[in-house]
Amino acid sequence: MDKPPDDTRFPVEGRCTCGALRYRMEAAPIIVHACHCRWCQRESGAAFALNAVVETSNLRLLQGTPEEVPLPSESGRGQRVMRCPHCRVALWSHYPGGGPEIAFVRVGTLDDPDAAPPDVHIYTASKQPWLALPADARAYAEFYDAKSVWSDAARARYLAAKAAAAPAAG
Numbered sequence: 001m002d003k004p005p006d007d008t009r010f011p012v013e014g015r016c017t018c019g020a021l022r023y024r025m026e027a028a029p030i031i032v033h034a035c036h037c038r039w040c041q042r043e044s045g046a047a048f049a050l051n052a053v054v055e056t057s058n059l060r061l062l063q064g065t066p067e068e069v070p071l072p073s074e075s076g077r078g079q080r081v082m083r084c085p086h087c088r089v090a091l092w093s094h095y096p097g098g099g100p101e102i103a104f105v106r107v108g109t110l111d112d113p114d115a116a117p118p119d120v121h122i123y124t125a126s127k128q129p130w131l132a133l134p135a136d137a138r139a140y141a142e143f144y145d146a147k148s149v150w151s152d153a154a155r156a157r158y159l160a161a162k163a164a165a166a167p168a169a170g
Helices: 038-044 152-169
Strands: 012-015 022-025 031-035 049-055 059-063 067-071 079-083 090-094 102-106 120-122
Touching: 038 049, 049 152, 102 152
Parallel strands: 031 120
Antiparallel strands: 012 022, 022 059, 031 049, 049 102, 067 079, 079 090, 090 102
């Protein structure tokens, strides 16, 4: 990432539509993906899904308990979507690569979604043709190599989250 995330806007709270679930994202995202893959288009009902990638340890439930719903994914490895058991809104997901230590928070569920604009646009090979990306947007036809896109600080946060969970997994 060329610029560090704007930490001054965090923590920020979020919620589902009915308000039964509230959470706080206590740190700026590691990165924010605008994913244009067909799966995200289908699941979001929109041109792309906007997910803030953050350590699960930086998510605090303030009210309610999400329901974990397994869903298929294009990779075939699936995802675990955390939803409100009442209004069914998806708040965040866990994917096999990140495991339970990394959450993909649905930016639209933040009380201040402006705090997490996209850092990268991914899977733009299937982007809706009528959607014009900003001229300076970092866009990738598929996924990208995190080593070349993420800052050193972002990689360190991700690796620290994974390492903290490794003893529990062993």
